[in-house]
Amino acid sequence: MEMTITTPSLLFPAISLLMLAYTNRFVTLANVIRQLSSMENAPSKDLVIRQIENLRIRMTVIRLMQAFGVLSFVFCTLSMFSLLLAFQVAGMYLFAASLLLLVLSLLFSFYEVNISTKAINIELEKFNAVLKKHKHD
Template identity: 40%
Template sequence: MLEININTPALLFPAITLLMLAYTNRFLSLASLVRKLHDEYQHGEKEKNILNQIKNIRSRLNLIRYMQGLGIMSFLCCVLCMYAIFRGWMEVSHWIFAASLIFLLGSIILSLIEINKSTKAIELQLSDIEELSKGNIFNDIFKNTES
């Protein structure tokens, strides 16, 4: 079995911390968007796609919650792994470190899914603009410049 030392799980600390910061930033931007949509709704500015936007935001908030939870579990497993290595429980430390990596992998996969939903939300917002639905990249490239 591969030998790990106390530095091995410690290497994940900065990566997990940066991921958690990115997840928190995504959460804060969604919270700001929810407040904006709520204000628009209160002032009677009901957009055509507001229900679709709300469904998308709710789904993304749940994904971010699970992403953060898995990230925290990964961080916790890293700490437990370091403790197990400190105590000399090498077999246990290998299993705990493996669990930490699996939690981190799950968190990153959920992040990828959330990013995909985020781009779909932007596409939904852009679908209201008629000019974008008529054009495509080839029309823009080969546009007649004389008119």
């Protein structure tokens, strides 16, 4: 099978957009962590502690998402370089590795979305407590 340099170049915009999205998630989480750290006298310390544990896991997963995304970008670039030098087989294998790394990055992204849903549910518990209190009043 013949592969041209344009094949791996198709991934460049996709990987760039993913990295931008991952960075935005990271920045948002960093801001949430800063807000939580200022809540020393929070009325519900249990919820804050659970949120912090959730955030710690999410930060690790986002770091993995970014790492695999960057590696995918590097392998894609190496694939293009190999194809440019007429190393077809190496270019194809590097491109395949790039695709696998991209899939890993996307799977970690999917996992992080699931974890963030748990964080939202923890926040909703505050409202449940308030609603129960108002029902009994």
